[in-house]
Amino acid sequence: MSDTTDRAPRRMRTDARRNVDALLEAAKTVFATSGVDAPAKEITDLAGVGVGTLYRHFPQRADLIKAVIEREIDACADAAPALAAEHEPGEALVLWLDRLTAFVATKRGFATALHSGDPAFDGLPDFFLQRLGPALESLLAAAAADGAIRPGTSARDLLFAVAKLCAPMPDEDPGYGRRMVALLVAGLRTTAADQVSRTPPTR
């Protein structure tokens, strides 16, 4: 549900639509390869459009990064209902957390954007939360109803914990992210941890 691509969804010319898609696809690739500070030219060349086209659709660099990330987040959120429909509640939760872990682990741009301090990304955590929070909450509720986990877990805390723990780091032991998430989930079952975790964020 990207601001940029959906603000005027009516009547976008087909070629314009095609170009925007090509740019987002190219940007995703280039960001993964050269980071979010890659020269604009690199992206437009890969997308096969002129630089002017990039600037028409994404006047600020941050607009492009946000569009790319939001696209990914959307895809991740959209995966939840399907998993819930096809698996047991407990399994669906685990599979979706794997999906989330994979997303965060793959998208270096996401962690970078979160930590950049650029005000352009101020809305990103919120978007992340708005979009994935409900998805995770319904999975958690279903799992709790099924007795797979206990209720009372903060989707918000879990979401950000995964986002942070699974952010890729150079030379990182590949199982690290999943191991840590497992540890968190385990912790959420303990009485002591429950007491800590249930403490709601004050702000």
Add this chain to the structure above:
Amino acid sequence: MSDTTDRAPRRMRTDARRNVDALLEAAKTVFATSGVDAPAKEITDLAGVGVGTLYRHFPQRADLIKAVIEREIDACADAAPALAAEHEPGEALVLWLDRLTAFVATKRGFATALHSGDPAFDGLPDFFLQRLGPALESLLAAAAADGAIRPGTSARDLLFAVAKLCAPMPDEDPGYGRRMVALLVAGLRTTAADQVSRTPPTR
């Protein structure tokens, strides 16, 4: 124990030493203010030296960032023995983890450097681990010996988990980092989590 500043420790002229210190101090400030990509001029102006002096001591931008971060890491490691001497083992562990949390939470540059993808920082996680691993291990061992926690905990996993969970994020609920660390520690006490956590990193 910075590579750059200690490579030739003998005979550094007093004024040169003063300049290096001023640069490190200035860089720490500027990195916190404007990020690690801040123009070199901003740093040299604050330090009151010419740009040439910066490049003499830190030929690459990464050299400067590493020196700044390593200085902080050194200070953090050096705090462990003092805490161990003055507090009960369990308390010392908690206090030191607080110290670590504060360091990570404060130094935006650290999280940025870790996630930047710049090969210049490839050695940073190792440095972080080499320097703080033993400090944490001895605190963990003492706490375990004292019965405050159970043995078998991976200092490495814990170190990186704190580094990641406590990295600052815009608009973040201030208690988040400590809450998550508490959750991790709680998780380390469970049998299930223990099983997961004890799995040693393969590399």
Add this chain to the structure above:
Amino acid sequence: MSDTTDRAPRRMRTDARRNVDALLEAAKTVFATSGVDAPAKEITDLAGVGVGTLYRHFPQRADLIKAVIEREIDACADAAPALAAEHEPGEALVLWLDRLTAFVATKRGFATALHSGDPAFDGLPDFFLQRLGPALESLLAAAAADGAIRPGTSARDLLFAVAKLCAPMPDEDPGYGRRMVALLVAGLRTTAADQVSRTPPTR
């Protein structure tokens, strides 16, 4: 009597005619606001047409500027007969010079175009002269016949002098232009000045 708009006066579709008028009106406004180098988009947005329409009617930027200015010049020339019909010759001359002064003082684009050095405007002084020369000459002749001024005055010199002296300048004393024109007219009455002024332009 614009070249551009009158080149094919037959059969211009009503909507096309409306667009051209809207463009000229918009261009006049934008030129006054942002200068003659204003982006084409600014003009087309104000006129409510697409850029393509601008380029259809005014392939070169200079075509548009000329059309706008010539429109103004035409209006100025057309005012002469009316004034001559309704006022004493001497008064009509003064009133028309006021009208000219006001035109020049208001249209920054005119002075800018004159001094731009762009070859596209090479014809502008001539147009200015062709169109306003006769108007002024008949006013001068009538005034001279009436004894209000002496004969022998060069309309050409007077025209350009007004154009230049009354071109607006930032922070200019508002009465400056009229004061200078009065000074010129006064000068034209003296024997000495007459001798100078009567020297005909060599080209």
Add this chain to the structure above:
Amino acid sequence: MSDTTDRAPRRMRTDARRNVDALLEAAKTVFATSGVDAPAKEITDLAGVGVGTLYRHFPQRADLIKAVIEREIDACADAAPALAAEHEPGEALVLWLDRLTAFVATKRGFATALHSGDPAFDGLPDFFLQRLGPALESLLAAAAADGAIRPGTSARDLLFAVAKLCAPMPDEDPGYGRRMVALLVAGLRTTAADQVSRTPPTR
């Protein structure tokens, strides 16, 4: 008395000084050739320096234009005492007005800057007036004392009148400027004109 070049007159390195001079000289040439909007590269190439050097000394385009113009104005003002020392008062006045006319006629950038509307040039008319006003006033006073002209003439009005009348225009009859100045001077001798001209500007 350029702001830019004189703000910190002490201790400018000789090579820096040489570069600034080369830039001013090159800019003067290029402005005359290609106008004040000429690409920066054109100027730096002619000056034999890198673009960075231009931007170090003249961060804004307007700074460069002002420096060039102010240099010319300075030279013009400095010519007054010499002429006054070597000629009769009346002749000195005429010669200096010729000098002024030549300056204005040659420097297209001056007229362009005056009419550009760019706030950066707001101070230019004042500078022009501050620097040349006294020069002209002393020449006028000497000529009046000598009986060559009558007293009471506004140096300010005369200065701007010359600046405007002598600004170059494409295809202009070469004698136009001097003829108009002569006409103004003649006008200043008449009683009627005197009455008009003596009216001081209200602002």
Add this chain to the structure above:
DNA sequence: AATGAATGAGACTTCATTCAT
């Protein structure tokens, strides 16, 4: 050893103009 002026590659951005719709 320190300084800061000079360099120039290259990023960003704008906008006149074309042309598919």
Add this chain to the structure above:
DNA sequence: GATGAATGAAGTCTCATTCAT
């Protein structure tokens, strides 16, 4: 005829790095 999306050349300006002083 009208539209506005796409193009990409052209220009501005920044800043890491070098090197003369």
